[in-house]
Each structure stands twice: as C-alpha cells, then as structure tokens.
Amino acid sequence: MSLNSAGIVVFVALLFWDNKKEEEQLAQILRDETLSRLPLRLSTDRIVELVQLRDTVRPVILAGKKETVSLAMRNAEKFRTELLKRGVLLVPVIWGEGRETKIKKGFGLSQKAVTSLPSIGEDFDQRTQSIIAKSKLKSEIRFKAEVVSPAEWERWIRDQQKSEGVTPGEDVYIILRLDGRVRRSGKGMPDWAQILKELPPMEAILSKLER
DSSP, X not given: OOHHHHHHHHHHHHHHHHHHHHHHHHHHHHHHHHHHHOEEEOTTSOEEEGGGGTTTOEEEEEEEOHHHHHHHHHHHHTTHHHHHHTTEEEEEEEXXXXXXXXXXXXXXXXXXXXXXXXXXXXXXHHHHHHSSOHHHHHHHOOSBOEESSHHHHHHHHHHHHHHTTOOTTSOEEEEEOTTXXXXXXXXXXXXXXXXXXXXOOTTSHHHHHHO
16 A cells, blocks of 8 residues: 555544544534533422533432332431432433323423423523523422433433443443533442442532532
C-alpha cells in the first residue's frame, strides 16, 4: 500500500471515529434531557419533574422485578437515617408496570397533574427554579418517591442500559448526582453499606462541588 493510500485509510478511520463519538455525545445529551423531564410524585402527592430536585437530593433508581426491588427497599430502611444525610431519594421502577398504564400526552399524566408541573419556557434553568421555592420543596421530600408514567421511566432505563452494554431488562440501580447527571450504575441492587461509604454527606465539601 502506498503512503498516500495509507494516509487516506487513516483519515477515513479518524473521520468515522469522530462521527461515532459525536453521535454518542448527542445521544447522551438527549438521554440526560429526557431524564430531567421524567415526573415523580412526592410524599405530599405533589408531582414534579426530576430536574426540580437538582441540588436537593441524590435519586437512586431501583429498576427490576417487584420482589427484587421490594427487598432492596426494605434493606435500605436499615440505613435510612444515614442515607437521608446523604440526600438519597429512592425511586423504585418495577419492570412491566408501565404496560398497565395508558400513556397520554404529558407522560401519561392527568390534566390536573400536568397543570401542577412547571410551564415550559425558553430558559430551561429559569423553569427549574420558578415553580416552587426550594425551601418548601425540601420539606416535601421524604425517603421515597413514586414514579409517574412508569412506561417512560422504563424506556429511559432500557436506553441507558443499551448505552452501557447491559442487557435491557436486567435488574439495575442507577445513582444520580446532585446536579442530576448519572453518577454510576450497577447490575442487581445496591450494597447500601457501600453506598454510605461512597456518597458524602450533603454538607460536605464534595457534595457542594457536585452541585
């Protein structure tokens, strides 16, 4: 192969690699945006988008069979106090529950629920801050939140599994950062004692850097 031919091959390979990396980055941005819009029901029955909880909690998504997720939730109760100090909010997602829910516009929410969500303006950051004062929102957050429109949650989790090379539908947990991005994920359910070692308390400097 001549020098020119070899150069062309290298150029084409680099171009293909750049395009693939760009596609992966765009797909990740889309997944992050979709995640931020997923709705939760708090203990007070208020429905919020996940983005509204940024800087306030570290959601831990537990996705799997009902028995597996229920056991993980019970085990988490043993560490409840320490997990709350680290801002952990449990978000259980049971495989298949979304198929039993009729999906409507607005992630399948009722009209009443939809109107309780923030209006979609041009300024994304402003929308996250305008719906409710953070001090009041904090008072409504407990140890667990209920997913609204489980089919949308399940779809996002399966897309995330594909991106990480995990077989869609396996039991997994996903830990989010305070800024709403994925911190890490793992197969099965979390080791809560290990999670306590990994996550700094909310008042720690490392938590402030995560916001």
